[in-house]
Amino acid sequence: MTARREGSCAYPAPMDGFQTEPVHHKGLVFPLGEMVPELGETIRLAPGIEWARMPLPFALKFINVWILDDGDGWTIVDTGLPLPETKDAWKRILDSRVTPEKPLRRVMVTHMHPDHVGSAGWLCHKYGAELWMSRLEYTSCRMLIADTGREAPQAGIDFYRRAAWGEDAIENYRKRFGGFGRGVSRMPDSFRRLSDGETFRMAGTDWRVIMGNGHSPEHACLFSPALNLMISGDQLLPRISSNVSVHPTEPAANPLDDWLRSCEKLLAAVPEDCFILPAHNEPFTGAHVRLKRLIEGHETSLTRLRQKMAAGPVKVPETFTSIFGRAIAPDEMGMATGEALAHINYLIHRGEVTARPASTGVTLYELA
Numbered sequence: 001m002t003a004r005r006e007g008s009c010a011y012p013a014p015m016d017g018f019q020t021e022p023v024h025h026k027g028l029v030f031p032l033g034e035m036v037p038e039l040g041e042t043i044r045l046a047p048g049i050e051w052a053r054m055p056l057p058f059a060l061k062f063i064n065v066w067i068l069d070d071g072d073g074w075t076i077v078d079t080g081l082p083l084p085e086t087k088d089a090w091k092r093i094l095d096s097r098v099t100p101e102k103p104l105r106r107v108m109v110t111h112m113h114p115d116h117v118g119s120a121g122w123l124c125h126k127y128g129a130e131l132w133m134s135r136l137e138y139t140s141c142r143m144l145i146a147d148t149g150r151e152a153p154q155a156g157i158d159f160y161r162r163a164a165w166g167e168d169a170i171e172n173y174r175k176r177f178g179g180f181g182r183g184v185s186r187m188p189d190s191f192r193r194l195s196d197g198e199t200f201r202m203a204g205t206d207w208r209v210i211m212g213n214g215h216s217p218e219h220a221c222l223f224s225p226a227l228n229l230m231i232s233g234d235q236l237l238p239r240i241s242s243n244v245s246v247h248p249t250e251p252a253a254n255p256l257d258d259w260l261r262s263c264e265k266l267l268a269a270v271p272e273d274c275f276i277l278p279a280h281n282e283p284f285t286g287a288h289v290r291l292k293r294l295i296e297g298h299e300t301s302l303t304r305l306r307q308k309m310a311a312g313p314v315k316v317p318e319t320f321t322s323i324f325g326r327a328i329a330p331d332e333m334g335m336a337t338g339e340a341l342a343h344i345n346y347l348i349h350r351g352e353v354t355a356r357p358a359s360t361g362v363t364l365y366e367l368a
Helices: 084-094 120-127 135-145 154-162 167-176 179-183 255-269 287-310 316-324 330-349
Strands: 023-025 028-030 043-046 049-055 062-069 074-077 104-108 130-133 199-202 205-212 219-224 229-233 275-278 353-357 363-367
Touching: 043 275, 049 084, 062 275, 084 120, 104 120, 120 130, 130 135, 135 179, 154 167, 167 330, 205 255, 219 255, 255 287, 255 330, 287 316, 287 330, 287 363, 316 330, 316 363, 330 353
Parallel strands: 074 104, 104 130, 229 275
Antiparallel strands: 023 028, 043 049, 049 062, 062 074, 199 205, 205 219, 219 229, 353 363
């Protein structure tokens, strides 16, 4: 392992000594190449910091989770879904480490999406750990869990009808409503709040909380200036872009503005050579390259959306090809609608677009 300088990144290989060949891709560097941890095992990336992966039953097959050695205890950041194989993997990782003398003290969650928070309650209850989250993520999670067992609300049905959904899609929404809570284990009844800008001690060094918005209400990134390393959750991913959506609970929201401002915030807060530990894909360097590309991608989608509307009023599904550059499959309809509305609402808030109802009740959008 190469000795590192203060404030610089020097992670050419995992600390456990495996030989790796860095991969370069679109201006980013993946120092570990194609090396990934096997289920139930870890790779040590830096002093006191280990990487593990938990399985997901989605197009994204894994979520990255992080185990940090605090000397007198352990901290986990993000947890995976509460699947039997995930729980078995956590037991393999933790049961040999966690002792009365060195307990699991903290389970930190970057944000409330089930692949991140799903096993947090189970881990906290099993090992007696304290849950650390931002306030909005914790309360939003508890709110969504409370929907489990309820019928789909009329406000949600009206929201999707205005977005030109057909009855088959509406019926699918009814059937799926409340599914969030089925992907989250019983949450602790109290938590320790993570706040933007606060500093705390973890793995022998100081970490600063950098909040992001747009993908979720109050997403916590964890940055260590001394290690020049950031646990980024879904706020900065190397190969995919995080979903930025409008939801039925706040139809007039402007999450894309929040997201773009968060990207600019990270550009100012994190060095270009910072070692990024993302929730999905592999650890990488090249934060500024990636953040600028994410901003440019949304700007391109907005430009194409303006061009589409220049030809006349449009319904939400008619914007999909302009925004995403491809057709949308039926099982992508929900996320595509949310993200299309995020781009539309961004232009509405800027005064560039207006909305009006058609005679059918579907909303039409056009240039102001």
